[in-house]
Amino acid sequence: MxxxxxxxxxxxxxxxxxxxxxxxxxxxxxxxxxxxxxxxxxxxxxxxxxxxxxxxxxxxxxxxxxxxxxxxxxxxxxxxxxxxxxxxxxxxxxxxxxxxxxxxxxxxxxxxxxxxxxxxxxxxxxxxxxxxxxxxxxxxxxxxxxxxxxxxxxxxxxxxRLLPGVLGSADSAMHESHSPAMDGLLEYPHYTRPEEFRGMKVPEVLKGGNHAAISAFRREQAEARTAARRPDLLERAKRLRAERGAS
Missing domain, CATH: 3.40.1280.10 (SPOUT methyltransferase, trefoil knot domain)
Known part of the structure; x- marks a missing residue:
């Protein structure tokens, strides 16, 4: 480019x-x-x-x-x-x-x-x-x-960031705030070590290895975060899903 x-x-x-x-x-x-x-x-x-x-x-x-x-x-x-x-x-x-x-x-x-x-x-x-x-x-x-x-x-x-080969992983650009793969929602929260910091713990579901449960949790968190911070984006995401279901 x-x-x-x-x-x-x-x-x-x-x-x-x-x-x-x-x-x-x-x-x-x-x-x-x-x-x-x-x-x-x-x-x-x-x-x-x-x-x-x-x-x-x-x-x-x-x-x-x-x-x-x-x-x-x-x-x-x-x-x-x-x-x-x-x-x-x-x-x-x-x-x-x-x-x-x-x-x-x-x-x-x-x-x-x-x-x-x-x-x-x-x-x-x-x-x-x-x-x-x-x-x-x-x-x-x-x-x-x-x-x-x-x-x-x-x-x-x-x-x-979107040009081929620039990001280490193509998934990095897909699963982030405003991306089509996320229906335009804000990105779900991320965690790393330590597992506990000043009384705040990493959610158990992220440590269990159940990928379906992790995916569901992340989608739920993305929707909750978007509803709290950018409700306009949540409404747009709902419309996009409804349009896909109708097609």
């Missing part, structure tokens, strides 16, 4: 891309992340990337010509010497608090793509005409960050 990140601060990504799961995915050849400095496509002697908004107002707005110029230059370099399917452009994602909220299903959809571009905003946002040149807009949630870099890191981190 190739990821191009358009940003004013490529230096923010240097330690992130070389450590942890993301670094492992890169070293394994499963992930290729490259940063493009938006400033290099700025205008004039000062490489300006923004301007005052038409109609007045506070702050500065990132120019559409600079953003699109950077995206297209990145894609043109990537296509050099390539033919056929590899010559297609990337799936372009604008990172903005106005976008659709990122969830595990969207992460899985992005991770299945061979090439995506993540466009990070700053200041008061983008000239609205940028939307005509991207495929979708994604947000981490209903809050505002100083820029899209943290959101880009979140997407790269989440996608890297």
């Amino acid at each position: 190739r990821v191009d990140i358009v940003t004013l601060f490529p230096e923010m990504f240097e330690p992130f891309l070389s450590t942890g799961m993301v670094g492992r995915a890169a070293r394994a050849g499963a992930l290729d992340v490259r940063c493009a400095n938006l400033r290099e496509h700025g205008l004039g002697r000062h490489r300006s990337v923004d301007d005052t908004p038409y109609g007045g107002g506070s702050g500065m707005v990132i120019r559409v010509d600079v953003v699109v110029g950077c995206i297209e230059a990145v894609e043109a370099r990537a296509r050099e010497g390539r033919e056929g399917a590899e010559a297609e452009r990337s799936h372009r994602v604008l990172l903005s608090p106005q976008g659709s909220v990122l969830d595990q299903r969207k992460v899985e959809a992005l991770a299945s793509l061979p090439w995506i571009s993540l466009v990070c905003g700053r200041y008061e946002g983008f000239d609205d005409r940028v939307h005509a040149f991207v495929d979708e807009e994604i947000s981490l949630g209903d809050f505002v960050l100083a820029g899209g870099e943290v959101a880009a890191m979140a997407i790269v981190d989440a996608c890297s």
Whole structure:
């Protein structure tokens, strides 16, 4: 999977891309992340990337010509010497608090793509005409960050875990919070040694070796935890099971 990140601060990504799961995915050849400095496509002697908004107002707005110029230059370099399917452009994602909220299903959809571009905003946002040149807009949630870099890191981190051969076990990504295998429920609790700590004991069922009983216990715990913390997810899980039963 190739990821191009358009940003004013490529230096923010240097330690992130070389450590942890993301670094492992890169070293394994499963992930290729490259940063493009938006400033290099700025205008004039000062490489300006923004301007005052038409109609007045506070702050500065990132120019559409600079953003699109950077995206297209990145894609043109990537296509050099390539033919056929590899010559297609990337799936372009604008990172903005106005976008659709990122969830595990969207992460899985992005991770299945061979090439995506993540466009990070700053200041008061983008000239609205940028939307005509991207495929979708994604947000981490209903809050505002100083820029899209943290959101880009979140997407790269989440996608890297799903790439073949990155996790030690394929089951690790299946049986976790929000996964389809869990019907989108929160993950069941885990325990390890010591068996007792300050009066809190590991549930007996987990020590008995009865896999059917363990599976039932974990499902029960996942549903209880979801009901307590995210009842909206529990209702969705019930609908999914009902739909499967009806089909």
